[in-house]
Amino acid sequence: MTQELGILTLTAVSIGFFHTLLGPDHYLPFIVMGRAGKWSPGKTALVTVLCGTGHVLGSVAIGLIGVFLGIAVFKLEGIEAFRGDIAAWAMIAFGLAYGAWGLRRAIRNRPHRHRHAHDAAESHDHEHTHRDEHSHIHPSEKKANLTPWILFTIFVLGPCEPLIPLLMYPAANNSIFGLAVVTAAFGLVTILTMTGVVMAATLGINVIPLNLKKLERFTHALAGGAVLLCGLAIVFPGL
Numbered sequence: 351m352t353q354e355l356g357i358l359t360l361t362a363v364s365i366g367f368f369h370t371l372l373g374p375d376h377y378l379p380f381i382v383m384g385r386a387g388k389w390s391p392g393k394t395a396l397v398t399v400l401c402g403t404g405h406v407l408g409s410v411a412i413g414l415i416g417v418f419l420g421i422a423v424f425k426l427e428g429i430e431a432f433r434g435d436i437a438a439w440a441m442i443a444f445g446l447a448y449g450a451w452g453l454r455r456a457i458r459n460r461p462h463r464h465r466h467a468h469d470a471a472e473s474h475d476h477e478h479t480h481r482d483e484h485s486h487i488h489p490s491e492k493k494a495n496l497t498p499w500i501l502f503t504i505f506v507l508g509p510c511e512p513l514i515p516l517l518m519y520p521a522a523n524n525s526i527f528g529l530a531v532v533t534a535a536f537g538l539v540t541i542l543t544m545t546g547v548v549m550a551a552t553l554g555i556n557v558i559p560l561n562l563k564k565l566e567r568f569t570h571a572l573a574g575g576a577v578l579l580c581g582l583a584i585v586f587p588g589l
Contacts, residue, residue: 355525358516362513362536366512370539370547374583399545402544409511410513417529426514437584441581452572510540
C-alpha cells in the first residue's frame with residue numbers, strides 16, 4: 351500500500367465514522383423501531399447491518415458507474431443529492447404513516463376498568479386493555495412485519511455523499527486495488543458505527559429501570575415521530 355493510499359484509507363475511516371456518528375438518521379430509526387416492535391437484540395443488529403450494507407452499496411454502485419463512464423464528480427454528487435431527497439421524503443412519509451397508525455392503536459388500546467360482582471357482598475374491579483390482553487393471533491393469522499424492509503429500501507436510496515470524492519483519487523490513478531480498499535474501509539466503518547451505536551442504545555434502554563408503563567402503548571406513535579423528525583432534519587436543516 352502506497353503512502354497516498356494509506357492516507358486516503360485513513361481519511362475514509364475518519365469520514366465514515368464521524369459522518370455516521372453525527373447523522374442520527376443512521377441509527378435512531380433502528381433504536382426506536384426496535385424498541386416499539388420489541389425486536390430482540392439479534393434482530394435489531396441484523397436489520398441495522400443489512401440496512402447499513404444497502405446504504406453503502408447503493409452509493410458504491412453509483413460511484414463505480416460514474417468512475418467507469420467518466421462522469422464528473424459534481425454530476426455524481428448531484429445524483430446523490432437527488433437520491434438523498436427521495437430517501438428523506440420517504441423517511442418523512444414512513445414516520446408520519448407509522449406514527450399515525452401508532453397513535454390510533456394507542457387510543458383504541460386505552461386502559462379502562464370493569465367491575466365484577468361475585469355475590470351480594472363482594473365485588474371488585476380491574477383495569478385492562480382489550481386489544482393487548484384479550485386478543486390473540488393464531489400462527490396462520492400472523493402478518494409479515496414490513497418495517498425492516500421499508501427501512502432497508504429507504505437506506506438503499508439514502509446516499510453516502512462523502513464516499514464519491516473518496517473514490518475519485520484511486521480511480522484517477524487507475525487503481526482497482528485502491529478503489530476496493532477505500533470502499534471497504536469506508537463501508538466497514540460506517541456499518542460498524544451504525545451497529546455499535548444502535549446496540550449500545552438498545553442494551554442501555556433495556557437495563558435502565560424506568561417506569562414507563564403508562565407510555566408503553568404510545569411506543570409505536572413515538573417511534574414514528576422520531577423517524578419523522580429524522581427525515582425533517584435531513585430535508586430542512588440539511589443534516
